[in-house]
Amino acid sequence: MDTIYALATAHGKAGVAVIRISGPAGFxxxxxxxxxxxxxxxxxxxxxxxxxxxxxxxxxxxxQAGASFTGEDVVEFQLHGSTAVxxxxxxxxxxxxxxxxxxxxEFTRRALENGCLDLAQVEGLADxxxxxxxxxxxxxxxxxxxxxxxxxxxxxxxxxxxxALLEATIDFADEDVPVDVSPEVLALIDQVASSLEQxxxxxxxxxxxxxxxEIAIVGPPNxxxxxxxxxxxxxxxxxxSEHAGTTRDVIEVRMDLDGLPVTVLDTAGLRDTTDxxxxxxxxxxxxxxxxxxLRVFLLDxxxxxxxxxxxxxxxxxxxxxxxxxxxxxxxxxxTGQGVDELIARASETLRGRVANAGSATxxxxxxxxxxxxxxxxxxxxxxxxxxDRAELASEELRTAIRALDSLVxxxxxxHILDEIFASFCLGK
Numbered sequence: 077m078d079t080i081y082a083l084a085t086a087h088g089k090a091g092v093a094v095i096r097i098s099g100p101a102g103f104x105x106x107x108x109x110x111x112x113x114x115x116x117x118x119x120x121x122x123x124x125x126x127x128x129x130x131x132x133x134x135x136x137x138x139x140q141a142g143a144s145f146t147g148e149d150v151v152e153f154q155l156h157g158s159t160a161v162x163x164x165x166x167x168x169x170x171x172x173x174x175x176x177x178x179x180x181x182e183f184t185r186r187a188l189e190n191g192c193l194d195l196a197q198v199e200g201l202a203d204x205x206x207x208x209x210x211x212x213x214x215x216x217x218x219x220x221x222x223x224x225x226x227x228x229x230x231x232x233x234x235x236x237x238x239x240a241l242l243e244a245t246i247d248f249a250d251e252d253v254p255v256d257v258s259p260e261v262l263a264l265i266d267q268v269a270s271s272l273e274q275x276x277x278x279x280x281x282x283x284x285x286x287x288x289x290e291i292a293i294v295g296p297p298n299x300x301x302x303x304x305x306x307x308x309x310x311x312x313x314x315x316x317s318e319h320a321g322t323t324r325d326v327i328e329v330r331m332d333l334d335g336l337p338v339t340v341l342d343t344a345g346l347r348d349t350t351d352x353x354x355x356x357x358x359x360x361x362x363x364x365x366x367x368x369x370l371r372v373f374l375l376d377x378x379x380x381x382x383x384x385x386x387x388x389x390x391x392x393x394x395x396x397x398x399x400x401x402x403x404x405x406x407x408x409x410x411t412g413q414g415v416d417e418l419i420a421r422a423s424e425t426l427r428g429r430v431a432n433a434g435s436a437t438x439x440x441x442x443x444x445x446x447x448x449x450x451x452x453x454x455x456x457x458x459x460x461x462x463x464d465r466a467e468l469a470s471e472e473l474r475t476a477i478r479a480l481d482s483l484v485x486x487x488x489x490x491h492i493l494d495e496i497f498a499s500f501c502l503g504k
Contacts, residue, residue, distance in 0.1 A: 077148075077186075079105065080178035081169045083162060084503030090157030095165055096503060097151045098183055101174040103138065106151040109168065115140045123153065125168050132161045146183050147190030181500030188485060195485025196224040199438060202500060203286055210335035211430060215285050215437060224435040227275065228483045231268045231448070235480070238264040239473040242459070242466045258459050261469075265456050268476075272449040278434025279442035284369060286437045288330065288337035289426055292365040294384055295374035297344075299395035303409035304374070305329060305342040308419075326357075326364050334423040336430070341368060369429075370422055374407060389425040391418060436483075444479045451476035 079099025085092070097106055106112055109131070113119025115138045123131040135154040144150035155161050169175055184201060187193045193201070200219030207213040241257040293301045309329040327342040343361030365371055365384050373386060374395035386392060397406030397413045407414040436442055451472045458469035 079175050080182055081105075081166075081175050082178035082183070082503040083166065084152070084183075085157070086501075087159075089159060093155045093157040093162045094503075095153045095155065095162070095169070096178075096183065097153075097169070097175070098144070098146045098148045098178075098186065099175075100149060102149045102151050105169065105172050105175050106136070106138075106153075108172070109165075110134075110136060112136060112138050112151070114138070116143065123155075123165060123168075125164070126171070131164050131168065132156055145192065146186040147192045148186060178503065181504060184500055184504055194222070194225045196228075196435075196441070196483055197222055198485075200224075201504075203437065205500070205504065209332045209337045211285050212337055215282060215433065219435060219437055224437075224441065225484045227271070227435060228480045231271065232477055232480050234264045234268050235452075235473050235477050238455075239470050239477070242470040242473070245463055245466050246470065258463075261459055262456065265452050265459070265473075269449055269452045269456070272445050272452070275434045275436050276442055276445045276449065278432050279436040279439075279445070281429050282433040282435070282437040283439065283442075285337070285430060285433055288339050289333075289370065290339050290341060290364075290368040291333075291370045291372060291422060292341040292343055292361075292368035293372045293374065294343050294361065294365045295395055296376050299374045299376055300407070300409055301374055301395075302327070302342050304372075304395075304407060304415070305340055305409070307409035307412060307415050308340055326360055333419065333426070336423065336426050338422075338426070341365075370425055372407075372418065372422070389429075391421050393418070441483060444483050448476040448479035451479065 077099060079097065079101040081095065081097040084094040084096040103112060108126070109123045110121040111119075113121070113136055117137075119136050120133065121136045122133050125131055132155050134156075137152045137154070139145075139150040139152075141147060141149050153165060155165060170177065184193070184198055188195060188198050197220050200216050200221075204213065204216035204220055207216050238261045241261050245257060293304055295301055305327065309331060326344075329340050329342075331338055331340060341364055343365060344357035362384055371384070371386065371390045373384075373390060373392045375392065376395060377400075392405070393414060394400060394404060394406040395408075396410075397408035398411045399408075400406070405414060405417070407418060409415065436445060455469045455472035455476065458465040458472060
């Protein structure tokens with residue numbers, strides 16, 4: 077396998093920059109620049125080019141194969157974060173025939189191939205790098221620590237046990253089997269199926285934490301939706317006007333809502349109109365509102381929601397509280413009245429949903445779990461049909477096991493690896 081190198085920190089001036097080398101020729105290549113410290117012991121060293129030029133004084137760390145991130149021999153140079161220093165060291169490494177520049181995500185891919193990470197952990201690492209809020213960080217850390225892989229391994233162990241019991245009856249089909257294995261097999265199937273169902277149910281919320289929730293502000297024209305969006309965003313994200321129908325399209329603002337990733341949508345005012353362009357905006361408003369995780373309804377005196385029915389958890393308020401003396405919960409983006417309470421209500425609702433999030437954070441995970449559950453349903457039917465169907469039941473169990481194996485990258489994942497690693501930066 078090639079020995080690769082890359083800058084593992086962001087480009088540009090910084091206090092410290094890290095260059096990573098991984099592969100069988102890593103120690104030899106690094107030793108051409110400096111005297112290496114003992115493995116896993118940091119050493120302050122002078123890095124010297126082939127012509128004797130001093131490149132930098134750096135902290136050098138060495139990790140032997142089996143005790144490194146990639147599972148290979150790894151050397152890291154912690155340099156002064158000057159662009160000139162980094163470029164000089166990279167040029168020196170690039171001149172060595174046994175080294176080549178790493179491709180995006182190649183260090184992590186080698187960690188997967190060498191068994192240091194499973195595929196779910198790789199995805200968790202990608203999510204951790206992209207995390208913008210505390211909820212995203214916590215979820216990514218949980219997946220990176222192996223939460224989903226541990227569950228998949230437990231499910232797999234139970235199903236292998238069930239398959240082994242069934243296959244024992246097949247092997248002794250012509251003899252009297254002293255024990256009926258079907259009760260234990262059914263118990264194992266039901267136990268795993270119940271856990272899979274629970275995990276699949278929490279996958280949607282986990283995915284929303286990863287990608288972000290959507291909160292749509294809906295209501296009639298000129299009720300203060302854009303002003304409220306600006307108040308939530310803390311800037312003029314949407315045009316406001318005293319004239320009704322100013323907003324014609326959906327305006328999106330990404331924000332951190334008490335640690336949760338949220339996109340707030342300002343939508344066109346809901347009303348009957350003959351204006352073709354405004355009508356398109358209203359249709360889009362209704363569509364996005366129906367898909368949003370939570371809606372904030374700003375009502376006028378009529379209280380009409382114009383065909384968008386509230387759901388559990390939605391916030392209903394009177395709009396333009398600064399101009400109207402309406403009873404009940406009222407909002408004004410102009411004065412800030414009710415905005416803090418709105419944030420508290422929305423945060424409480426979404427946090428209640430996050431509490432049910434599982435370890436499966438992607439649609440790929442959910443589909444694999446559902447496929448395993450479907451196979452277990454068929455296996456259960458075959459077991460109940462009697463010992464003559466044991467072979468078919470065993471095959472369904474193997475189908476479920478293969479689906480679970482795809483979760484952690486044991487089988488059938490080559491087609492998604494390039495897509496996953498393309499999202500990684502060069503030094504990761």
